[in-house]
Amino acid sequence: MITIYHYLLLGAVLFSIGLYGAVSKKNAIAVLMGIELMLNSVNINLVAFNRFLTPDAVTGFIFTIFVIVVAAAEVAVALALVVKVYRERLTSNVDEIDWLKW
Amino acid sequence: MIELAWLIPVLPALGFVIIALATKRFKLLSALVAIAAMATSLVISLGIFFEVLQMGITMENPVEYSVRWMSVPGIEINAGILIDPLTAVMLLVVCIVALLVEIYSMGYMEGDPGFSRFYSYLSLFASSMLGLVVANNYFQMFFFWELVGLCSYLLIGFYFGRKSAADANKKAFITNRVADFGFMLGIFFLFYQFGTFNFGELAEAFHGYENIAFLTMAAILVFIGPIGKSAQFPLHVWLPDAMEGPTPVSALIHAATMVAAGVYLLARQFVLFHAAPVSLLTIAYVGGFTSIFAATIAVVQDDIKRILAFSTLSQLGYMVMAVGVGSITAGMFHLTTHAFFKALLFLGAGSAIHAVHSNSIWKMGALVKKMKVTTWTFVIGALALAGIPPFAGFWSKDEILLATKEAGFTGLYIIGSIVAFLTAFYMFRLIFVAFFGEDRTEHEPHESPLCMTVPLIILAVFSIFIGFWGAPFVEHGFASLVYFEHPHHVTPDYMLMFTSTLLAIAGIVLAWLVYGKKVISAEKIKNRFQPIHNILYNKYYIDEIYQWIFDNIVLTIASMFKWHDRNVVDGTAHGISDSIRAAGARLRFIHTGSLQNYALVIFIAIVLIVLWMGMPVLGGIQ
Numbered sequence A: 001m002i003t004i005y006h007y008l009l010l011g012a013v014l015f016s017i018g019l020y021g022a023v024s025k026k027n028a029i030a031v032l033m034g035i036e037l038m039l040n041s042v043n044i045n046l047v048a049f050n051r052f053l054t055p056d057a058v059t060g061f062i063f064t065i066f067v068i069v070v071a072a073a074e075v076a077v078a079l080a081l082v083v084k085v086y087r088e089r090l091t092s093n094v095d096e097i098d099w100l101k102w
Numbered sequence B: 001m002i003e004l005a006w007l008i009p010v011l012p013a014l015g016f017v018i019i020a021l022a023t024k025r026f027k028l029l030s031a032l033v034a035i036a037a038m039a040t041s042l043v044i045s046l047g048i049f050f051e052v053l054q055m056g057i058t059m060e061n062p063v064e065y066s067v068r069w070m071s072v073p074g075i076e077i078n079a080g081i082l083i084d085p086l087t088a089v090m091l092l093v094v095c096i097v098a099l100l101v102e103i104y105s106m107g108y109m110e111g112d113p114g115f116s117r118f119y120s121y122l123s124l125f126a127s128s129m130l131g132l133v134v135a136n137n138y139f140q141m142f143f144f145w146e147l148v149g150l151c152s153y154l155l156i157g158f159y160f161g162r163k164s165a166a167d168a169n170k171k172a173f174i175t176n177r178v179a180d181f182g183f184m185l186g187i188f189f190l191f192y193q194f195g196t197f198n199f200g201e202l203a204e205a206f207h208g209y210e211n212i213a214f215l216t217m218a219a220i221l222v223f224i225g226p227i228g229k230s231a232q233f234p235l236h237v238w239l240p241d242a243m244e245g246p247t248p249v250s251a252l253i254h255a256a257t258m259v260a261a262g263v264y265l266l267a268r269q270f271v272l273f274h275a276a277p278v279s280l281l282t283i284a285y286v287g288g289f290t291s292i293f294a295a296t297i298a299v300v301q302d303d304i305k306r307i308l309a310f311s312t313l314s315q316l317g318y319m320v321m322a323v324g325v326g327s328i329t330a331g332m333f334h335l336t337t338h339a340f341f342k343a344l345l346f347l348g349a350g351s352a353i354h355a356v357h358s359n360s361i362w363k364m365g366a367l368v369k370k371m372k373v374t375t376w377t378f379v380i381g382a383l384a385l386a387g388i389p390p391f392a393g394f395w396s397k398d399e400i401l402l403a404t405k406e407a408g409f410t411g412l413y414i415i416g417s418i419v420a421f422l423t424a425f426y427m428f429r430l431i432f433v434a435f436f437g438e439d440r441t442e443h444e445p446h447e448s449p450l451c452m453t454v455p456l457i458i459l460a461v462f463s464i465f466i467g468f469w470g471a472p473f474v475e476h477g478f479a480s481l482v483y484f485e486h487p488h489h490v491t492p493d494y495m496l497m498f499t500s501t502l503l504a505i506a507g508i509v510l511a512w513l514v515y516g517k518k519v520i521s522a523e524k525i526k527n528r529f530q531p532i533h534n535i536l537y538n539k540y541y542i543d544e545i546y547q548w549i550f551d552n553i554v555l556t557i558a559s560m561f562k563w564h565d566r567n568v569v570d571g572t573a574h575g576i577s578d579s580i581r582a583a584g585a586r587l588r589f590i591h592t593g594s595l596q597n598y599a600l601v602i603f604i605a606i607v608l609i610v611l612w613m614g615m616p617v618l619g620g621i622q
Helices: A004-024 A028-053 A059-089 B007-021 B027-054 B085-108 B115-134 B138-156 B163-194 B199-206 B212-229 B238-244 B247-256 B258-268 B270-275 B277-298 B304-324 B328-356 B372-386 B392-406 B410-434 B450-470 B494-516 B522-528 B530-537 B539-590 B595-618
Strands: B063-072 B075-083
Touching: A004 A028, A004 B595, A028 A059, B007 B027, B007 B085, B007 B115, B027 B085, B027 B115, B075 B085, B075 B115, B075 B138, B085 B115, B085 B247, B085 B258, B085 B328, B085 B450, B115 B138, B115 B247, B115 B258, B138 B163, B138 B212, B138 B238, B138 B247, B138 B258, B163 B199, B163 B212, B163 B238, B199 B270, B212 B258, B212 B270, B212 B277, B238 B247, B238 B304, B247 B258, B247 B304, B247 B328, B258 B270, B258 B304, B258 B328, B270 B277, B277 B304, B277 B410, B277 B539, B304 B328, B304 B392, B304 B410, B328 B372, B328 B392, B328 B450, B372 B392, B372 B410, B372 B450, B372 B494, B392 B410, B392 B450, B392 B494, B410 B494, B494 B522, B522 B530, B530 B539
Parallel strands: none
Antiparallel strands: B063 B075
């Protein structure tokens, strides 16, 4: 029997993997992938809560759709930035992208 | 007529506005506007004067009306008109002299590029002066007091392209500001204590007021105003330098009217000084000292206008002394006569300067042959100033001497007599050198045009006859009009008259012997008493002493304040900003610019916040 705890555990694991990827990866694309993982883990949580706590309402599902849309838009912008940065600097290493410093 | 009194200051003010805005380009029209405004004011003043005589308005029951000027909670300030014989006399004096000076200036200022500007300033001055005269409260008086100061500043610096004129007007303005500050403090103290600016209400409040020390302080503070405006020692330094202005200005402002405003103020609120005897004593001695101090300087000066300026100082000292010994009648009477004959002397000097293009009496000489009207009116003015009977100065000066003698000030009486002698001497020194003797002129002098000589003649007539108005044997004369508490009818003191006349004649004869007949060599006397001559010629080095004080003491204090400002005040402000900047310089290193660092920090912070907020739910830390 799969309970809400299994879903939440899956979300937490996915979130942790995503956070690790976002914080530790050098490649900007990998960082973006980590962020996508974190967003999706949140989506799993939302869907699970909706399904188990308030089965009659659809609030969580609607939220999830919003998050997916925002994530898609965000990825589009972020990838465009990465491409632009790569053309300018010939790198996508986030450690070297620190021009806003000072 | 009295209800029209408010028009008297307003008309010249209108003239000022019209000249400044409309007629500036049409010179003759500007002069006519100013003269028309002044003449109308004179007509109203005459009407008021006769109404005062007919309606029995005396010093005790003046006519007063006022409107609210400004009002803030706790303070209500009125603008008002106060008409009593003192005001009426002063209005006449100011209007007549101002009108004559304005007519005279048409000739004197002819061809000057600033002709219209000159008339606009003159109108503004006349307006302010008349506003000062009719004021019924201290606040209004102070307002106009400052305005006449401003006009004086503008007119002294009329030829502002000349450095000496620019310096002189600054000097006049700053010296007057120093004095006005004292005056202002005095007014504020009075307001603080009695809650009103009104002269009449204050006079009632003084009645039976116990705290004489407070009144004395207030009175002396108020007296500092006249010390500046009427150029009494030690704030007299601006008046001789004020001669940088055009001569008609010297005649109107720095001889007849504005400098007399101080004396007028003393007379206007005499009750204040009367209530504080110590202040009265101070006034008497300041006046007496100024009169002899300035008279001795005048003996050795070369510049015709400076001689007259020091003479004005000396005569103002006389008036202040008269008020100080308790006789505003004598003081105001001398103010009246002095206004006419000193204006005459200045205008005559202006006429002479106009003809020879020099201020030095040694560059004049023998003007009597070329300029008959100027010379003889000047002589009349000098006789009046010297106090030869029956000219105006004789009567007023004798009344002052009599007042000092009767009040028991023997020292001041002797000083006054010496001043009378010196006055006669320096005036006739001027006359024998500048108007008689040999011709030393560099240009060919010629008599001035009619518009200059006619005012001279009118003033000369006044200088001869105005004195009888206050002569001791005249019933219902000046003394029954302007007085304090009750009219004081003087009995003629023939001994005193004889002595003062004798002294004046002695002065004239001595001047004639030295400068006319040259029996006594002026050079020899000068060489014999070289140190004294130097001191007098340099005006007792007062200017130099002030310069030294400013250079050494005031500037030292100022530099101390500068140090304090630079190091303590600025140091605090700069210290705060510097320390913040230093803190920023250190903290900037935690901003690595690496996105992942920021993300990590944000995540850790969120974890901590969640733990903190989740503590009650999780059971807390026991």
